[in-house]
Amino acid sequence: MKKGTFTLTMIKPVAVKEHHVGDILSHIEHAGFRIIALKMTQMPKEKAEVFYEEHKDKPFFNELVTFMKSGPVVAAILEKENAVADFRKLIGSTDPVEAEEGTIRKMFAKSKTHNAIHGSDSDENAMREAWFFFSEMEQFS
Ligand code: RTP
Ligand code: MG
Numbered sequence: 001m002k003k004g005t006f007t008l009t010m011i012k013p014v015a016v017k018e019h020h021v022g023d024i025l026s027h028i029e030h031a032g033f034r035i036i037a038l039k040m041t042q043m044p045k046e047k048a049e050v051f052y053e054e055h056k057d058k059p060f061f062n063e064l065v066t067f068m069k070s071g072p073v074v075a076a077i078l079e080k081e082n083a084v085a086d087f088r089k090l091i092g093s094t095d096p097v098e099a100e101e102g103t104i105r106k107m108f109a110k111s112k113t114h115n116a117i118h119g120s121d122s123d124e125n126a127m128r129e130a131w132f133f134f135s136e137m138e139q140f141s
Contacts, residue, residue: 001130001141006036007083008129009091010118013071016040020108021074024117027104028078031090036141037077037134045069051132063113075133079141084126087119 011024029035043051048068055061080086092103096115099106108116120126130139 001036001077001079001127001139003127004123005081005083006077006079006130006141007033007087007120007126008118008133009076009078009087009120010133011074011076012114012116012118013067013073014110014114015108015116016072016074018108020116024104024108025074025076027107028076028090031086033078033080033083033087033090035076036079037130037139038074039076039133039138040072040074041133042072043069051129060113067113077130077134077139084120084123088121091117091119 009028011021015021015024025035045065048065049056052061052064052068055064058064078087090104092099092105094105094115095112096105096109097112099109104117105115110116120129
């Protein structure tokens with residue numbers, strides 16, 4: 001995969017539990033993103049800590065890890081020009097209270113921690129996170 005052409009998303013446990021996987025994937029595809037890898041998986045504590053290691057010193061870290069290991073997530077690699085920035089726009093602000101109308105977090109988030117979906121914040125992190133979840137045999141660029 002070429003850097004800058006994709007992002008990594010994860011539908012978080014709250015949205016999987018509440019049966020929003022189909023609606024969210026549909027929304028993503030209709031916005032012009034191509035799903036080039038997809039799986040459901042549950043992260044053990046150690047994996048969730050590695051995925052979010054950049055936040056390890058933040059006050060919300062333990063709550064975040066506890067939430068992220070609480071149930072299965074649906075991870076996907078999404079291909080599109082300008083994928084990282086366009087996808088962050090599609091999901092909306094971290095806190096659903098601040099998220100714009102029509103964004104995925106506005107529609108499906110329960111709170112700032114339980115905010116329904118993840119999107120990579122840079123091309124470097126998209127690359128790291130894509131390889132965190134998917135092997136070469138699972139990527140269909
Ligand atoms: P994400 O990485 O999941 O796409 O979210 P983000 O970039 O919008 O936000 P980030 O600052 O990277 O935070 C990662 C996740 O940690 C939880 N969080 N809780 N209670 C709080 O103050 C708080 N702040 C962040 C959220 O689940 C957030 O998505
Ligand atoms: Mg982030």
